Amino acid sequence: MRTGVYYKTKRATINLLIHLFLITVAVTCLFPLLWMVGSSLKTQQTIFSDTSLIPKQMHWQNYYLAWKEGGFGRYFINSIFYTVSVVFGIVIISSLAAYAFSRFKFPGRNLIFYTFMAAMMIPIPGSFVALFVLLNKLHLRNTRVGYILCMIGVGLSTSIFLLKTFFDKTPRELEDAARIDGCSKVGIWWHVALPLAKPVLAVVVVFNALNVWNEYILALIIFDSRHLMPLQVALTTFQGEFITQYPLLMAGLTIAAMPIILVYLLMQKYIIKGVTAGAVVG
């Protein structure tokens, strides 16, 4: 008969192994971040010859230089504007559509949904030029609106797919209750479905925020005026034709990574909170 001690030590060993596992993976994830920050504090001469992770002499002024030389102020704000607009747009538009695909019946529902799915699966590398020509015809080239609409288009399919999958497996009791209480369709969507979908919405936010924040080819092609460009374009300033100013580039990349990490930190709370158990289990 196995004693409590046996179980306790077994438990402790398993816990230890699990922690070792987690820590090993965590180290491999942390290493590049530290390396990036460490490199940003070195100089152009020492960046490849000095192999230490954290340099002895830390050149914090690289961050100031990167900010100034890259003209980060304006581009930073632009990127934030585009990211917020696109994410906001996608959240509203895709949740409306996903909810409809999941809950309503209307002619053409399946056809339209499958077309969205197909679109998600057919990437068009090189469609940038086609988008550019299109925007030109619509007189939306070199405008913020044009870029935002394009980016919303790019992220719609996957977001709708994620949300519909979630809505499909969410029980309808709460919504039925709301309908009986006389709530309109939009009301149900806003008051019941969306709050329930917080975890998935958080994933959608992070996913699209990351995509828009890191995007730069489309922005480069669509925008002619420098004051409309997002941050990623500013970063290319450091990747010269012949000379890459590595320390400044690393400093720039570190600065650029901060907001996204922030978004993730904020959103991961919602992903973790999840559905409150007990609300719908009958």
Added chain:
Amino acid sequence: MLKSKILILSMVYGLWSMVCLVGCTPRQTNKSQTTITVWHWMTDREPAFLELAKRYEAKTGVKVNFDLYAPSDAYTQKVRAAAQGSNLPDLFGILGEKRDFASFIKAGHIADLTEQMNEGNGRWKNMFFGKALDVNAFAEGNSYGIKPGIYGVPIDIMTIQMVYNQDLFKQLGLNPEQPPQTWEEFLNIGKKIKDAGIHGMVSGWGELWMMDCFANNYAFNIMGKDKVIATIKGKVAYTDPDWIKVLSLFKQMQEAGVLYNGVVIMVNKTAEQLFANEKAVFAFNGSWCVNVYKGMNPDLKYAAMLPPKVSNKYPMVIWGGAGSSFMVNNKSAHKEEVIKFLNWFTEKEQQAYLAEATKNLPANKESLANIPSILAQFADDMEATTHPSTWGVSEFPAVIEAFDKGIQSIIIGEKTPEEVARKVQKIKERELAKKHQ
């Protein structure tokens, strides 16, 4: 609680968007002031360009906007998209091969500058090194179907050749003033390199075109220009023993240990960084490297050399000519102003400034005075140069790709030179057949 937070944030955001969207209509251009827009990819020269733009505006009142789009791949896409949407700027460069240049001309995007160049007994034309202009010109009887003339203006020149680390030479017991002159000498150094436990030649051979350049240099040395051109025209096969000899050179280099381990996955930037940090004895790079090495290691002791000859029958030829060039948009609203600016931009004083500020060779013959001595070594070999854009014919891209990838296979020991030659010839015949359909 959360809802009201969201509500407030949304209102702030909404107000801000309206301000942005409304307040950001394209600025009304001052009609009385001409503005010239230039698109370029040369990040390293942006400060120098901006300074020159300032000087021009002070002199003539014409504003010149230099817009930078980097890296060069992204720049190419932007220019192509703009060509389709008809919003090319007044002045821009075309990255790519002569065929692409020809296409742009045929599409009506590029102005013919022959007349302006020849004005006043060729005053503008004679400012430049002949080779630099040749890259931007189309000659009589060219295979692209373009009316002969000059369609672009070079703003600097470059050569692509070899450099060697003089300190490492001393370490190997070699004379730092005497680089290897023949192929055998070169390969023999490989053994010394292996014994000393250091590394040989670096170059951006992951990027294919540099490898192509190296192979081409030796093709000229082994069989002479005429035979190379004949091969491109399809009159000589790639299975010819001379070509197999060219391909074998790579095998010999790999076996002699004179190549850096992993040179086939190297991008040029990595190669530059390795040579600058004294991890390689040789490098195959262009004259722009002077500026790069100085930035990473100002104390580096190195010198330029021509690739060591294999044969004495024909001269060793390296690639050189115009580094970067600008073309004038044929549909520009102020063509004359643009051409005037370009003229000023390439004059002796401006070119001297550019050369000094960016440590690149000027295209203007008279501006060579103040360049650093190592750069002068590159300029000295200008006479021994050629450039694919001056041959009047282009090889099929599929053939070039097979050739270059074949060399990579030889270096990593997967294929023999004969196998590669056969494959390349097969693709060449396929392309020729397609063309004649």
Added chain:
Amino acid sequence: MRIKSTLENYLFVLPAVTIFLVFYILPFFSVFQLSLYEWDGVLPNKVFVGLANFKEIISQDPDWWRSMLNASWVTLIALTFQNALAFLLACACDREMRLKNFYRVIFFIPPVLSEVVVGLVWQRILDGNYGLLNAWLMKLGFPQLVHSWLSDPRTALNCVALVHSWKGFGWGFLIFLAGLQTIPRELYEAARVDGASAWNMFRRITIPLMIPVTILVVILTILGTMQSFVLIISLVGGELAGHTSVPVLRILASMRGSSRFGYACAQGISFGLILVVISFIQYRFSKRARQV
């Protein structure tokens, strides 16, 4: 009344459909149209060739199929190694334990990092001459394992797959974790009261309830990995004589290297079609699995 209700339904999907039509369908048709021409992207005249480009892809382009094979291999590794890792990590983090939040943040750092940084760092580690991995192997006493990881054609692709998995597992981790969180705790409580072992709980409760999420992750992994290419450029500089070719790199080569814009469009469309077929087969398969 019925009409009003139906109209309301359409209104829900209207914004999505409009944007989709304009910004996806229209460019798609223009790309499809261009794939029927031989064009270099600049010349004023295009040459109509019908389906010749597609025929060429099928019969005369071994490089293309090789790139598909390479991409499939990387995707396979991603599906198994990367997702298994993500799943295990999510399970490990699902419990009540200290440092939970810490791990959740750390594991998401790789997806956030730009591909430039990832490429540079892993080059540092895997480099054949001065890499950290080789240095550690030497120190730990395994000099025979020292290898030119990135420039040896036999290992190059696997290194790419490894780095790719490293960069991507954060997403799987996130989605798996969200899925695990939606399993009501009461189910586990009830099972424990009934005397079920941890393994049984895992098998009977966790796995069945996680199937839809897993399918989601699989589809997203396939789509994401098949399309990746920036990492390859930053790790091995390009196609390494075909050993690390992937479809997007081939398309870019057609567009820029050979200036065959029409052909590149045809390649893009073929690529998309293949992905659609794979994903739909998978979706059907998953529907059946869910009904089990």
